[in-house]
Amino acid sequence: MEEIIKKIIDIDKEAIDLEKNSKELIEDKQRNLRKYFEDIERKEQEKADKRIQEQKQEIKEETNQKIIELELKKESTIKGIEKRYMNKKNEMIKESINKILQV
Secondary structure (H helix, E strand, O other), rough: HHHHHHHHHHHHHHHHHHHHHHHHHHHHHHHHHHHHHHHHHHHHHHHHHHHHHHHHHHHHHHHHHHHHHHHHHHHHHHHHHHHHHHHHHHHHHHHHHHHHHHH
């Protein structure tokens, strides 16, 4: 009888140990899954941040290019205006000289 009681106690202890081990295993698996998904989320965020930085750089480069193009157009327009002004001025001088010579 004593042996049977001892075996029951041993089986009970084993059952308690198995339950404890299974709880620990479940907790470990949950921790690992949480860490795994956190890593995935962090990596996705890093990718998104990198894409945003690349897009900002592209926009900055495009903006700088447009500024350069506008500066060149501005210079061209100013030169055109100066050229028209000088032509008009020269024309007026010629007309004045012609008038003086006619008198």
